[in-house]
Amino acid sequence: MQRKVIIAGGGTGGHIFPAIAIANALKTQAKGDIDILFVGAKGKMEMEKVPQAGYRIEGLEIVGFNRSNIFKNILLPFKLIKSLGHANRILREFKPDVVVGVGGFASFPMLDRAQRHGIPTLIQEQNSFAGKANKVLSHRAARICTGYDGMEKFFPASKILVTGNPVRSSITQSHATRHESLVHFGLDANKKTVFVVGGSLGAKSINEAIHALLASFVEKDVQLIWQTGKPYFETAKAAAAPFSSHVKVLEFITNMDQAYAAADVVISRAGALAIAELCVVKKATVFVPYPFAAEDHQTSNAMSLVNKKAALLLKDNEVGAQLGTTLFSLLQNKALIEQLETNIASLANPHADQTIAEEVLKLVR
Structure with missing residues (x-):
């Protein structure tokens, strides 16, 4: 039947x-x-x-x-x-x-x-x-x-x-390696890399904060994979043009497994799918919850990880002022990155x- x-x-x-x-x-x-x-x-x-x-x-x-x-x-x-x-x-x-x-x-x-x-x-x-x-x-x-x-x-x-x-099985069953993924995005496998994703439509506050930090990525010799979403794509593309050696701007990424594999640190909204994926791929993450989601559930989602020392959190209204300090200090702190990776991996299903x-x-x- x-x-x-x-x-x-x-x-x-x-x-x-x-x-x-x-x-x-x-x-x-x-x-x-x-x-x-x-x-x-x-x-x-x-x-x-x-x-x-x-x-x-x-x-x-x-x-x-x-x-x-x-x-x-x-x-x-x-x-x-x-x-x-x-x-x-x-x-x-x-x-x-x-x-x-x-x-x-x-x-x-x-x-x-x-x-x-x-x-x-x-x-x-x-x-x-x-x-x-x-x-x-x-x-x-x-x-x-x-x-x-x-x-x-x-x-x-x-x-x-x-x-x-x-x-998605494309992530749970992925065999993407860091080296292959960085080559795919046209980046150097010997440099630290940050992946920024604000959901399928992007995130205005995160995009504006990253926009202001573009020169710092080059100064600190850190690479950036930046999924902007459609509304911010043209603005980001024009802003990143002088920094193309270190910054790759994409409107939408279909091969998310490679973006995750390439990254040392991820900056993300805190939707349930994003969190589930980040647990599976074991990435040190700075969450910036969308504050206007129903019942502010993204903050609640992120705090469930922060309370287990499995992620960091920046409020949406703080990201412009604090993202640079938080991100670049995390990239220098190997012990903290390893702790976040271990703890977030333990929450994967x-x-x-x-x-x-x-x-x-x-x-x-």
Whole structure:
């Protein structure tokens, strides 16, 4: 009997790539005898990334609450009602055995409707501070797979399984070496290298802080791989032109395993996917959490590592003034880099996707 699973959610790479990793693990464990349908939000990046990974996707007309412009929320109740109706129709037509929610706008309507129809649901909560929607949905969920321990304060303890967060197989199974990766980026294998990544769209505060430090990278003979995101790319490219011997500017990096392998130190936002990947690749990291994420969950994510001496943290409003001092002093402190690498490696769970897939298949009746 072919099993049928819906995976709902998306909005950012931090939701989409773990969802695809779970889908791939389900296909492996079910030996291909499984039908997987993704449900995302129209206009969001999952509508492009999921088909590229070889899966079908349906889009709901759902949007999130706009915190910066209250007037843009006028249509939100109507879009939610329409999305709930669309979710009902998807359930009737696809007839899933299980619905998995990975977070993001489309997750709530699908899980809410599935629960009301008596279809088992599994929540994959990636962050150390649970979102409101998942807290509401958790009471009727069959299983809650979390990326962090201590989530009993948000969810019923009996339903929680700490699995860690799924990481793309291109990273967990990578054989990229430091030397090969530096050559790939056109850099010198004998120089210290920093990798800066602010998420798929970049991070304004980090980009501006790096922009101001470009001359210092050359002065200190340190190399930089700088993923800027689309909004800042042209500005960064022009600014880095005089420093091209040491600075490589890219709008978006697809071969993240090589960027990680090339780096001695990483500067990153603190989304759940980024943290899971950095644990797997064992990198000394300075986190700059995005302060406007829902419930400030990125700061909570980063602090869970900082408290275990597995990473450093700079607040978003401090990064302009303090990044240079923090970064260049860390690069000179071999003992601290080794301590951070050892401690962050101890938090890695490269098999989270397989563990979550096992839990999903247990729910098939």
